[in-house]
Amino acid sequence: MKQNIEASFLEIIDKLKGWLGAFIENLPNLVVAIIVMVISFYISRKVSKWITKLASKKIPQESITKLIGRISATVVVLIGLFLALGALDLSKTLNTLLAGAGISGLVIGLALQGTLSNLLSGVILSFRKKIQIGNWVKTTGYEGEVVDISLNSFILKEADNSMVIIPNKTIIENPLKNYSLTKTMRITVECGVGYESNLEEVEKITKKAIEGVYHQNDGTEVEFYYMSFADSSINFKCRFWVDSKDAKNRLEAKSVAIMAIKKAFNTNNINIPFPIRTLEFNNTLGVNSLTKQ
Incomplete structure (x- = not known):
């Protein structure tokens, strides 16, 4: 041992x-x-x-x-x-x-297939010149300002100040609308007038009201189209161009246009009817005859 x-x-x-x-x-x-x-x-x-x-x-x-x-x-x-x-x-x-x-x-x-996919998508997004921080975009049902493009996520701040975190892979695979790529935006305002209105006058007054607050450049003009015979009104659609890059500018332009149209209609006694229902009784009941029976 x-x-x-x-x-x-x-x-x-x-x-x-x-x-x-x-x-x-x-x-x-x-x-x-x-x-x-x-x-x-x-x-x-x-x-x-x-x-x-x-x-x-x-x-x-x-x-x-x-x-x-x-x-x-x-x-x-x-x-x-x-x-x-x-x-x-x-x-x-x-x-x-x-x-x-x-x-x-x-x-x-x-x-880590999903994580690596988001990572590579983030690298690709960083090289895209048409998507930058500060742009106002709309994608996958969300709309807001791009506040950050990180390695894994694409972060939007919506108009109500809420943050939306979207995986980079989702941004790459889905369409994206960027409102900030152009300096102008087309605004659409819809309204209706009473059946008693002179439609030619309504069109002239509406176009003049819009041009009074938003001058159309480059030979463009305010577009006006009657759309339908509704229950209480004849509805029309008016389209025009404004300088705009985000949702706030778009909302402000639409608000100003609506006020201008309403003011012009009040001045010219053009009625914007609210929904009404008229009941007509063509067959009057014979109260006396019923009493005799």
Whole structure:
């Protein structure tokens, strides 16, 4: 028993001596590997700052530029790690790391498929010049001002000041209407007049009222169309152009137009009827005859 313990102890000492000898033998390579790693970390910081500054000139989203900078820094560090492992003559370890990285990347990619899709969509959105922060857009049933385009979500602030967070993937896959791309917007006002009205006069007065508050440029004119015979009125639609970039301007223009039309109709005694129902009794009941019976 004692001999076995001594043999085991001697075997451990031999292994420690072997490790110490290997360490001393590979000490120059270890120093080179450490120097390579330190230099790679230093270069990665410089590269990250340079790439971030360069990307900020093309991409307005700060989160995207920081992500690009971090990715570039990570690439530089990985290159330094592989060079350091090569200096230590750990080629087998290097191959194992590469194989493990491939398998791990596949597993992580499958597990985070939705997240990665939103991430890539966010990068794509950041390069789209026709979608910028501050634009007024309408998409997937929501309408509001774009306040942020992050790596995972597209954030809108609606007219009631509520925030809508939409996944970037949804924005990429669905139509988007951007009101801020043009300087003008067409406004539509609908109204109705009484059946006794002179329709030609109504059209002239309506167009004059609109042109009095919103002058039409570039040869355009106020459009006026009668639409239907309703129960209590003859309905019409009036369309005109205004300088507008968001929903507030559109609502203000419509409000001003409605007030101008109402004022003009009051001045010219044009009736805007409210819904009424007239009951006519053509067959009068003979009360006397019923009394006689």
